[in-house]
Amino acid sequence: MSQPIVETKGVEVRFALPTHFLSREKPVLHALNTVDIAIQPGESFCVVGESGCGKTTLGRAIIGLQPPSAGEIYFQGQRIDNMDEAARKPVRRDMQMVFQNPYASLNPRRNVFDTLAEPVQHLMPEMNTQQVRQRVEEVLDATGCDQSWQRRLPHEFSGGQRQRIAIARALVTNPAFIVADEPISALDVSIQAQILNLLTDLQAERGLTYLFITHDLSVVEHFGTRVAVMYLGRVMELATAEELFKAPKHPYTRLLLDAIPKLEGGSFDNPRKPGELPDPVNPPPGCPFAPRCPMAEAICRQDRPELRKLANGTEAACHFAE
Numbered sequence: 001m002s003q004p005i006v007e008t009k010g011v012e013v014r015f016a017l018p019t020h021f022l023s024r025e026k027p028v029l030h031a032l033n034t035v036d037i038a039i040q041p042g043e044s045f046c047v048v049g050e051s052g053c054g055k056t057t058l059g060r061a062i063i064g065l066q067p068p069s070a071g072e073i074y075f076q077g078q079r080i081d082n083m084d085e086a087a088r089k090p091v092r093r094d095m096q097m098v099f100q101n102p103y104a105s106l107n108p109r110r111n112v113f114d115t116l117a118e119p120v121q122h123l124m125p126e127m128n129t130q131q132v133r134q135r136v137e138e139v140l141d142a143t144g145c146d147q148s149w150q151r152r153l154p155h156e157f158s159g160g161q162r163q164r165i166a167i168a169r170a171l172v173t174n175p176a177f178i179v180a181d182e183p184i185s186a187l188d189v190s191i192q193a194q195i196l197n198l199l200t201d202l203q204a205e206r207g208l209t210y211l212f213i214t215h216d217l218s219v220v221e222h223f224g225t226r227v228a229v230m231y232l233g234r235v236m237e238l239a240t241a242e243e244l245f246k247a248p249k250h251p252y253t254r255l256l257l258d259a260i261p262k263l264e265g266g267s268f269d270n271p272r273k274p275g276e277l278p279d280p281v282n283p284p285p286g287c288p289f290a291p292r293c294p295m296a297e298a299i300c301r302q303d304r305p306e307l308r309k310l311a312n313g314t315e316a317a318c319h320f321a322e
Contacts, residue, residue, distance in 0.1 A: 003077055004038035005177055005209050006062060011035045011071035011081075013057050013233075017281065027281045031057040033233040034071070036307070041176075044203065044210045046224035046241070048217055048256065052277065054233040055213045056100075059179040062211065063097050064088060075177070093123045096170035100182040102162035106154040112165055113150040116140070116172050123173050139168040142205075143198060160191035167198065171206070179211045184219070196223055218260055221245055229253050232280055232288040235307055239314040249316040251293045287318070295320055 013032040019025070032054045039045045047055045060066035062073055064080070073081040080091055096119075099105035106115060116136045120127055127135070140147055143164045154162055163183060170178055180199065184192040196219065202208055214220060220227055224241040229252065237250040248254050276292075278284050284291055290300040299319055307317045314321075 002041060004074070005041045005076055006037075006039040006211070007074040008035050008037050008058075008062065009072045009074070011058070011061060011068045011073060013054075013061055013066060014069040029281050030233050030283070031280075032061065032068070035233075035235055037228055037235065037238070039177075039209060039211060041209055042203075042207060043225045044212055044223055046212045046214060046220045046227045047230060048214055048220055048227060049230035050215065050256075050277065052232075052280065053230040055215075055230055056181055057233075058230070059097070059181050059211055059213050063095055063179050064092070065097075089123065093173040094176045095179075096173065096175040096177075097179040097181065098163075098166050098170050098183045101186050102159065102166045103154060105166055106162060106169075108154055111151050111153055112140075112145075115154075115165065116169050119169060119173050135172055139171045142171065142202065143168040158191075159187050160194065163187060163191075163195055164198070167195075167202075171202065174206075176207070177209045177211070179213070181213045182215070183212075185214070185216070192219075199223075217256055229256065232278065232283055234288065234317065235315075236289065236318070237314065237316045238307065243312060243314050247312065247314075249310060249314050249321040250289075250318045251295050252289045255292075 011032055012030065012034060015029040015031060017027040017029055019027070035058060037045070047058060049055055057066060061068050068081055072079055075091060075095060080088060083091070113136055116139065117132050120132050120135055136150070137147060140149065145161070145164050145168060149157070149165070154165070157165065184195050187195060199210065200223070203210065212223060220241055226238070226240050227244045228235050229237040229250065231252050237244070237248065237253045239249070244253065245257070248257060278288060278291055284301070286301045286304050287293070287296070290296040293300065303319070305317045305319045307315050309315050310321055
């Protein structure tokens with residue numbers, strides 16, 4: 001297997017919460033707990049889970065928007081989490097992000113040309129004005145945007161058009177790796193398919209690697225190569241997309257798969273009660289999923305299972321994965 005383009009080793013992210021005036025203890029939210037993943041070049045590596053599981057925090061930590069509290073992050077074999085801003089600047093050209101809400105991520109006062117030109121001017125100062133303009137025109141064509149959009153402002157576009165502009169901005173520095181944080185969840189269903197097809201075509205043309213964050217497992221089945229299932233800041237299962245849908249090993253993964261809406265014989269006909277998420281500030285001892293798990297036994301409430309590799313190559317953090 002080749003060297004991973006992105007690798008995390010024991011990454012943790014902790015947030016200190018406001019202290020109650022009657023309490024002496026400072027509550028700490030563990031958004032990520034010892035996350036170890038390795039993304040191979042050319043993959044569409046998907047991260048799935050319920051809201052609050054740490055998906056977006058993981059993407060932000062890798063891209064450098066959220067410094068990790070512990071652990072190490074590597075890009076193309078080079079450790080990047082301990083770099084200062086000056087040292088990290090060349091790396092930023094190769095790592096870009098597409099955010100969930102394109103209207104919020106685009107500056108309402110900047111037209112499309114200025115929005116796309118700014119990353120090039122900042123990260124690639126060796127390019128002259130003509131080269132910058134050519135680069136902007138090239139990514140507009142690559143993402144299906146009209147050249148007449150260059151002088152227009154974000155509020156003049158639909159949601160799908162704004163997301164194409166956001167993807168063009170991510171591509172303008174010619175990156176190797178893109179974090180796509182739920183890039184289709186704010187779009188109409190008909191537009192979602194267009195954006196997914198665009199991302200797939202761009203990957204084939206440019207050799208891109210994606211970290212694709214989503215809560216929609218039906219998208220993962222068609223788009224992903226490997227999938228990490230997260231719960232309360234931990235990776236509970238790591239498998240190829242094919243194995244995940246064919247033979248899920250963790251009860252939490254099965255709960256997510258059962259929640260996919262089906263017209264017949266599915267979750268609409270036999271609804272399951274998924275239970276409530278535990279308090280992330282005071283997680284339960286043992287397996288964090290044990291309070292909601294139909295398979296939980298005494299050992300699950302006492303000993304936290306580690307992520308381990310099974311016979312079929314899937315990794316699962318469950319005492320009874322076999």
